[in-house]
Amino acid sequence: MGVITSYLKDIQAAVTSTFEGMSITFSHLMRRPMTIQYPDKIPVPIQETLPHRYRGILEVDMDICTGCLACERDCPITCITIGIDMNKETKQRYFTHFDIDICKCMYCGICSESCPTGAIRHSQEFEGASYNPAGLVRHFAPQAVNLYKPKKGGETEPKLITKVDIGQAYMDEFATADGGAAEEK
Amino acid sequence: MTETASTETGFFSEEMTISVGPQHPSTHGVLRFVVKTDGEVISEAIPDVGYLHRSIEKIGEKVTYHGYVPYTDRADYLAAMFANQAFCMAAEKLAGTEVSRRGEFCRVIACELNRLASHLISVGTFGQDIGAMTPFVHALRERESINNLMEEICGARLTYNYIRIGGVGYDILPDTLTKIAEYLIHFGPIVEEFNRLLSGNKIFIERLAGVAVVSKEDALSYNLVGPNLRGSGIKWDIRRDIPYSIYPELDFEVPVGTAQVGTLGDSYDRFWVRIREMQESVKILEQCLKMLPKGPAIAKVPKKFKPPVGECYARVEAPRGDMGFYVVSDGSEYPYRVRIRTGSYTAMSIIDKLSKGIMLADLIALIGSLDVDAPEIDR
Amino acid sequence: MKDGAFAGVPHQVVYAIAMVLTAVVVLSAFVAPLAGVTSWLERRVWARMQSRVGPNRVGPQGILQWLADGIKNIMKEDIIPAAADQKLFPLAPYIVFMGFLCSFVVIPFGANLIVADLNIGILYLLAVTSLVVVGILMAGWSSNNKWSLLGGMRSAAQIVSYEIAAGLAVLTVIFLAGTMSMQGIIKAQGWGPWDWFMFHNPFTFCAFFLFFTAALAEGNRTPFDIPEAESELVAGYVTEYSGMRFLFFFFAEWGNLYVIGAVATTLFMGGWQVPPITDNPVLLGILQFLTFFLKSYFWVFVAMWIRATLPRVRVDQLMSLCWKYMVPLSFICMLGTIGFMFMPDQGRRIFGALTLGFAIATIINFFRRVGFQFSAAKPDAYWKPHI
Numbered sequence: 001m002g003v004i005t006s007y008l009k010d011i012q013a014a015v016t017s018t019f020e021g022m023s024i025t026f027s028h029l030m031r032r033p034m035t036i037q038y039p040d041k042i043p044v045p046i047q048e049t050l051p052h053r054y055r056g057i058l059e060v061d062m063d064i065c066t067g068c069l070a071c072e073r074d075c076p077i078t079c080i081t082i083g084i085d086m087n088k089e090t091k092q093r094y095f096t097h098f099d100i101d102i103c104k105c106m107y108c109g110i111c112s113e114s115c116p117t118g119a120i121r122h123s124q125e126f127e128g129a130s131y132n133p134a135g136l137v138r139h140f141a142p143q144a145v146n147l148y149k150p151k152k153g154g155e156t157e158p159k160l161i162t163k164v165d166i167g168q169a170y171m172d173e174f175a176t177a178d179g180g181a182a183e184e185k
Numbered sequence: 186m187t188e189t190a191s192t193e194t195g196f197f198s199e200e201m202t203i204s205v206g207p208q209h210p211s212t213h214g215v216l217r218f219v220v221k222t223d224g225e226v227i228s229e230a231i232p233d234v235g236y237l238h239r240s241i242e243k244i245g246e247k248v249t250y251h252g253y254v255p256y257t258d259r260a261d262y263l264a265a266m267f268a269n270q271a272f273c274m275a276a277e278k279l280a281g282t283e284v285s286r287r288g289e290f291c292r293v294i295a296c297e298l299n300r301l302a303s304h305l306i307s308v309g310t311f312g313q314d315i316g317a318m319t320p321f322v323h324a325l326r327e328r329e330s331i332n333n334l335m336e337e338i339c340g341a342r343l344t345y346n347y348i349r350i351g352g353v354g355y356d357i358l359p360d361t362l363t364k365i366a367e368y369l370i371h372f373g374p375i376v377e378e379f380n381r382l383l384s385g386n387k388i389f390i391e392r393l394a395g396v397a398v399v400s401k402e403d404a405l406s407y408n409l410v411g412p413n414l415r416g417s418g419i420k421w422d423i424r425r426d427i428p429y430s431i432y433p434e435l436d437f438e439v440p441v442g443t444a445q446v447g448t449l450g451d452s453y454d455r456f457w458v459r460i461r462e463m464q465e466s467v468k469i470l471e472q473c474l475k476m477l478p479k480g481p482a483i484a485k486v487p488k489k490f491k492p493p494v495g496e497c498y499a500r501v502e503a504p505r506g507d508m509g510f511y512v513v514s515d516g517s518e519y520p521y522r523v524r525i526r527t528g529s530y531t532a533m534s535i536i537d538k539l540s541k542g543i544m545l546a547d548l549i550a551l552i553g554s555l556d557v558d559a560p561e562i563d564r
Numbered sequence: 565m566k567d568g569a570f571a572g573v574p575h576q577v578v579y580a581i582a583m584v585l586t587a588v589v590v591l592s593a594f595v596a597p598l599a600g601v602t603s604w605l606e607r608r609v610w611a612r613m614q615s616r617v618g619p620n621r622v623g624p625q626g627i628l629q630w631l632a633d634g635i636k637n638i639m640k641e642d643i644i645p646a647a648a649d650q651k652l653f654p655l656a657p658y659i660v661f662m663g664f665l666c667s668f669v670v671i672p673f674g675a676n677l678i679v680a681d682l683n684i685g686i687l688y689l690l691a692v693t694s695l696v697v698v699g700i701l702m703a704g705w706s707s708n709n710k711w712s713l714l715g716g717m718r719s720a721a722q723i724v725s726y727e728i729a730a731g732l733a734v735l736t737v738i739f740l741a742g743t744m745s746m747q748g749i750i751k752a753q754g755w756g757p758w759d760w761f762m763f764h765n766p767f768t769f770c771a772f773f774l775f776f777t778a779a780l781a782e783g784n785r786t787p788f789d790i791p792e793a794e795s796e797l798v799a800g801y802v803t804e805y806s807g808m809r810f811l812f813f814f815f816a817e818w819g820n821l822y823v824i825g826a827v828a829t830t831l832f833m834g835g836w837q838v839p840p841i842t843d844n845p846v847l848l849g850i851l852q853f854l855t856f857f858l859k860s861y862f863w864v865f866v867a868m869w870i871r872a873t874l875p876r877v878r879v880d881q882l883m884s885l886c887w888k889y890m891v892p893l894s895f896i897c898m899l900g901t902i903g904f905m906f907m908p909d910q911g912r913r914i915f916g917a918l919t920l921g922f923a924i925a926t927i928i929n930f931f932r933r934v935g936f937q938f939s940a941a942k943p944d945a946y947w948k949p950h951i
Contacts, residue, residue: 011889021873024382025319025613027937034326035617051333055340062459074254106345108255109354114488122340126432133808174355201710225714225879316787322614378941382873388787389875395850477829545714546878 018155037060037082037108047124053146053174058100060140064163065119067093067147071111080111080120095141105135112174117150137150194415195284205548207236213310213552214559218536222501222545228550230540232533234434237563245512245523250350250490253520257510261526261561263306266292266299266502268510268525269348274429274499275512276350279291279492294365294473295338295347296501297466302331303504304459305467308486311456312383312555315392324453327375337361344507350490352483357402366474368484369467376463384460393456394447397539397551404450407535410528411506413460416455423502435472437465438473452554462504491518496532505529505556527561587679591668598629598821600923605897606868608819614871633811640807648804649706656703657805657812663695664816664823671826672746674852682803685746686734689827690727695784696724696816700791704801710889716802719784719791726781727888733775735830736768736901737761750788750835763920765912767900772832774865774894779824783815785867787874788882824854825863831939833859836898 038046050056072080083096112121130136149159155164206217215236221229241260246255257272258265268545270292277284284292301513334343339355347354383389399409404417414421422439424432441462442454496513505526517523532555540548604619604627610620620626644653670685672678683689697720704716738744740761741752753760761774781788790799802813829835836852877885906910 007889010387016875017385017387018870019930021382021386022869023933024378024937025873026930026943027870027934028319028323028613028615029609030934030938031615033612033617034329034615037617051337051340053338053340054336069401074252076248076255087683106255106344106346107341109340110255133430134450143324203710312875316608316789317874318613319614319872322616326615374941378937381937383875386875388877391881392875392878542881544878 025075047126050124054124054126055109057102057123057125057128058105058111058138059121059125060098060100060124061119061121061163061167062098062140062145062158063096063115063119064148064150065095065098065165065183066117066150068097068116070114070116071120074110074114075107076108076110077104079106085144093147094144095147096141096144098141098145100140101136102138102140103133107172112170115167115171117164118170119148121167121170189214189464200417205230206233213557214562216557216559216562218548218550218552220545225544227251227540227543227545227548230537234530234533234537234559234562239564241564242523242525245520246517247460248517250492250506250520251488253523254349255346257346257525258346259560261503261505261508261527261529261558262343263558263560264299264303264504264508265343265345266296266348266527267501267508270296271499271503271508273348273350273509274524275497275510276490276492276499278497278499279495279512279514280350280490282351282486283482283484284430285352285481286431286478288482288484290473291353291357291479291482292348293432293435294357294470294477295335295345297470297473298331298334298365299345300466300504302328304463305331306488307504308379308383308456308459308463310503311550311556312389314549314553315389317386318387319381320379323375323379323382328386330371334365334368334506335359337364347509349483351486351487352481353563354483362474367469368487369470369474373464373467375461376391376467380460385455387503390446390453392546393453393550394451395450396462396547397543397554398448399450399535401450403535403538407538408531409506409535410531411503412455412458413506413528413532415440416458416476417450418442423500423507427500429499429501433555434476435469435475437469437472437479440465443460453548453555455556459504463475475489489518493512493518503528505558505561506532525564526562529555529559530556533562566876569762578734582665586671588728591665591679594666595665595819596815597610597630598822600634601627602818602821602830602864603633603814605865606871607823609865609868611870615823620932633809637808637811642809645708645804647708649708650707652702653804654809656699656706657701657809660696660699661812663699664820666692666695667823670746670831671823672750672835673856674849675747677836677849677853678747681745683743683745683748686738686744686749686831687829689823690734690748691729693820693823694723694727694822700801703805706805709804712801712803715803717790718766719801719822722784722788722790722879722882728877729886729890729894730775730778731784732898733771733778734831734896736771736898739898739901739905740764740768746830748882750830750837753837755837755839756835757834758916758920759837760832760834763916763923765901765904765915766919766922767897767904768832769919769923770893771897771901772890774890774897775831776828777826778826778868778890780867780870780887781886783820783824783867785821785871787870787877788848788873790876790879790882821867822860823863824867825860828863829856829859835859837946931943 067082067084069082071083072082074167079101081099081101083098084093085096086093096097107122109122112118115121126147128136150164155161201220202222203220205220206218207215211500217233219233223373224513238288239259241256244256248256254269254272257268260268276282286527305324305328309444312324313321335345336342338357338361339345341347342481397415398412401417401419404414404419409417410421418441420441423438440458442449442458444454444534445454445457486504493515494514494516495509498506498509498511500509507526507527509525509526511520511522511526512520536555539551543551607629608618608620608626613901618626619629622628622632669679669688670682670689672681700719700723701716703775704712704714707713726945735798741749743749743752757763761768802810805813836856838848838851838855842848842851904915907915914916
């Protein structure tokens with residue numbers, strides 16, 4: 001008799017669990033899907049919906065880069081290569097090249113935390129696909145760019161003030177010792 | 186192909202040697218098993234690992250301590266926070282750094298969220314291996330929400346570089362804390378729905394009950410850790426037995442296998458332990474959100490981190506078991522040696538023993554229930 | 565036909581050839597889009613059950629996705645492994661396709677819309693769907709691949725075993741209808757659920773579910789899709805196939821889904837019978853076609869739904885399910901139905917009403933359960949996605 005009861009119990013368990021599972025999948029059929037149909041069926045461009053701290057592809061504001069080479073030193077995967085030369089007549093130092101290999105980059109954020117002016121930062125960009133490997137190296141100094149000399153007592157040139165402020169805001173947010181925004185602002 | 190002749194009946198049955206992997210939809214990562222089978226029943230399954238070896242341990246000798254933390258993310262990318270934490274704990278022990286209290290809480294919040302994400306993948310892919318495709322996508326959907334939360338906290342979705350030496354890299358803002366609390370309210374019923382859909386399904390239970398039973402003695406002698414060990418009935422959890430961080434102050438249970446259906450230590454028990462661990466993680470997170478103190482998220486740590494000469498081993502309870510980092514320092518900025526001990530590597534050793542006499546479909550169930558993860562095995 | 569191109573050929577031959585050609589063209593023109601749209605619908609239904617969207621780009625709502633897939637596969641390189649049997653390897657998909665295409669000859673779409681109303685209709689159908697086994701074995705063996713061989717043999721064992729269970733369940737209906745002809749079986753039922761064989765007595769109710777499960781197993785659908793189990797055997801017997809040959813197997817599978825639904829409707833749900841609303845033959849024909857099509861497509865949807873829900877059984881469990889559970893139960897249903905045939909009309913009507921009442925109660929219970937899932941899951945968090 002025990003055999004018959006376990007036989008019938010097996011059938012009953014199979015039928016009820018199938019019934020339950022089918023009710024769950026049917027309920028999902030009636031719910032709205034969670035897919036975001038990027039890139040065309042969304043109301044705003046996706047870059048604007050990313051969180052504030054998103055670590056996208058690196059960008060460098062060459063106008064406020066002082067050439068301290070802290071990012072090149074601190075990068076754990078040596079994806080940043082910087083070359084600095086000096087013009088013999090004017091004694092002005094300038095960048096010969098400032099290359100970031102975005103396919104080597106680990107997107108760890110260590111370079112942006114060690115920059116003194118906030119020139120190198122993570123942007124919200126993530127669509128960096130290219131048809132050849134050479135396209136994955138970003139050249140930020142295609143022509144010679146002069147190094148930035150931070151002035152004592154704050155920046156005076158109007159074009160550079162905004163840039164310096166943006167860099168400073170980035171550093172306050174992400175590169176402070178206590179991890180940024182610990183107090184209620 | 187070897188031939189074995191049965192002389193009584195004069196019937197030749199050949200044994201085939203089949204390679205399961207390295208490209209295979211169900212082995213978790215790039216793994217290969219050399220399987221000797223007569224068509225359905227396996228006589229031997231030997232794992233062949235190393236396809237995903239990236240020399241992470243060697244890289245540890247070439248980069249600074251701060252620079253190595255992103256590399257630890259890649260040691261097991263599904264449970265990146267735990268590797269971060271283990272390495273940072275080892276470095277802190279070497280240098281004698283004290284972690285800030287808020288930093289400890291942020292670490293636990295991030296780690297438990299990561300545990301949820303890792304277990305979701307584990308049970309989802311396990312269901313997929315058994316043939317149920319819907320619970321897998323539901324689990325991934327939930328994991329997407331967790332990824333969004335992690336993105337808000339630290340800016341990355343998979344390889345976080347969040348837990349730093351001395352605390353955490355970024356503080357968790359109040360908005361994010363609210364979102365985490367909302368998510369936890371939403372997540373509890375999801376696990377129950379998952380149970381109704383998959384764990385209670387008769388076909389699923391029949392596939393797993395009594396399959397690949399790991400006895401208590403075997404579990405200990407083969408050095409299994411994590412849910413694999415707890416599924417066999419042994420209550421061992423680093424968070425309880427070798428406590429670290431703020432886990433002693435938190436109230437949670439350590440689920441063990443209880444022969445839910447079938448034998449103690451079968452595949453279903455290991456699966457069930459993971460489901461229960463997800464529910465316990467939700468409890469831990471709720472407590473952390475309530476108890477989160479104010480203060481700095483990271484202690485003052487020098488930019489050039491040079492711990493004194495010495496060696497140190499730090500262990501954490503990762504989703505796949507006991508993850509340990511053994512760091513030897515020679516006083517310079519670069520570690521002298523980093524050694525990573527992971528749970529999946531030891532779990533591979535028991536597969537050969539358990540696979541004798543089971544069917545091919547059971548081998549897949551076994552690998553899925555052990556939750557082996559190729560990046561952890563090969564590093 | 566006295567002179568001209570066909571002079572001298574007996575007119576029966578010409579008509580026969582013309583009929584065959586028409587049948588081939590009509591069937592292909594009907595069956596190919598049907599299988600294709602079924603594949604699209606399957607992907608959309610699965611996707612919605614998994615909280616995602618599914619293909620919706622190619623054509624309105626993605627309905628031409630199958631055409632895009634077909635064109636892509638035709639343009640692929642035709643790879644035949646060098647060690648494979650060069651004659652049998654290309655032949656296998658066509659045999660599988662032929663086996664399933666032949667079954668369309670006896671599907672009754674309406675009172676007059678049937679290609680050939682054979683008086684052994686259902687027996688012919690069961691026989692012809694077994695041709696698929698030959699094709700699968702051929703595919704598995706000629707691929708010269710251990711995985712494919714395993715998959716092919718498993719599939720053959722599965723289909724042959726479940727034929728018995730399906731055949732016994734079908735026998736139940738044949739007893740009730742007294743004929744094996746498809747139109748005859750439909751005419752023995754009525755247009756309303758109380759006249760369908762499904763609710764005739766509790767034993768035919770069980771026989772219906774047994775038939776449906778066995779038919780799913782014959783069609784290699786989850787929970788019995790071990791031959792195609794991706795996670796176990798890569799792709800089973802179709803591992804070495806690529807391009808259009810690969811698609812042929814799946815075309816046959818999706819089309820077979822429709823045949824399963826059509827047979828279930830014919831045998832158990834009254835087929836094309838409609839309430840006597842109109843006498844206009846054209847309107848009546850359209851109404852009957854639509855009724856039949858929708859009823860069979862509902863079962864196609866249920867098959868897709870089951871595939872999205874249930875995991876896979878293991879091969880030995882599959883065999884034990886067939887021989888230990890389904891065959892004995894089918895026998896019991898058959899004997900029970902025979903017993904019911906001896907019962908007087910009044911008693912039988914009561915049992916029929918009870919069965920119908922039980923079915924309606926189950927459906928109501930089902931929707932109550934769905935309501936519970938909604939309320940229990942608190943889906944607010946993903947009714948408002950991130951943006």
